[in-house]
Amino acid sequence: MSKEKLKQAALHLFAEKGYDGTALSEIAKEAGIKTPSIYAHFESKEALYMAVYKDVIQTEMKSFKGLNRDEYKTLQDYLKAVFYDATDFETSPETKKFFQRSVYFPPTSLKERLIQETESYEALTFEMIGSFLNEIHMNQAEKERWIHAFYCFIDGLSVEHELYNKLEFEKRRKSAFEILNGLMV
Template sequence: MSGQRLKDAALPLFAEQGYEGTALSEIAKAVGIKTPSIYAHFASKEALFLEIYRDVMRHELLMLQEVVQEKHATMEAELRAFFYKVTDFGVNSQVKRFFQRAIFFPPQSLAKQMREEMMTYEAMTSKSIGEILGKKLGSAQKEKWVFLFYCLLDGLSLEHEIYSQEDFAKRRDAAWESLAALL
């Protein structure tokens, strides 16, 4: 039994049921161990959840760094690739759902710590966007564009849960067109 196997089993449970709705006994059952055996790998349910949260943030940052490192014909093409990558909620859907739930509904006992870590993640993401935008926009325009980017990202993350794939795709395309018009 490894800590990674426990995290792999816990992530979809936390993604679907939330922190409060997931019992350690469910995670133990999913990997075929008794609940107390989890404590050989994680000090608490909070520690397990927080480690998964950090893994997911690292995964998301690596994914975005890949987009930035790719060759794009134009700044707009690079921003478009970035936008569509972060709003592709169908890829790694359990990871995305976990991340959404953790951001919007963090466990009360971890909320402050997770919010601080999220601000670090957002600052790193904003820096990547800013570097791309720096090629064309001034600092005031750049900041407004990044704010709008996050508003659209947050809205689309919720719309993905509400609308059909077809309707979501139309909304995402409209969001990008509106954002691109500001470049």
């Protein structure tokens, strides 16, 4: 039994049922092991959850860093690619759903730790996006406003993705980026 297989089983169930709705016995069953075997890899359900959360954040960071600025003619094209990547809820639906649950409905016992991890992740992305916004000579207040709007649109679209059909969602995503694009001039 690999630690990775165990985390994949946990990701699937935590995304589907949430932290409180998932028993370690269910994770063990999905991973094909007995429940006590989980403790060979993780000291608790909380430790397993945090390991999955950190993996999800690392996956998001790799995806973000995988978009090479040099491959895009303009900053707007690059930031559009970043925005569309961040609002792509179809490619890794379990990962996105797990992240949404963790942020919107964090387990009470892990809330502070999850907030800290999320703040660290956002600080890195703020720094990276901010450095690209320097290309258009935004001052610090303008950069912060743009990045805050960027995250607000991502958060809103994560909910709208669940509410609307694909065509309507795409219209809303396009509109959101057009507003962000307007903030860059």
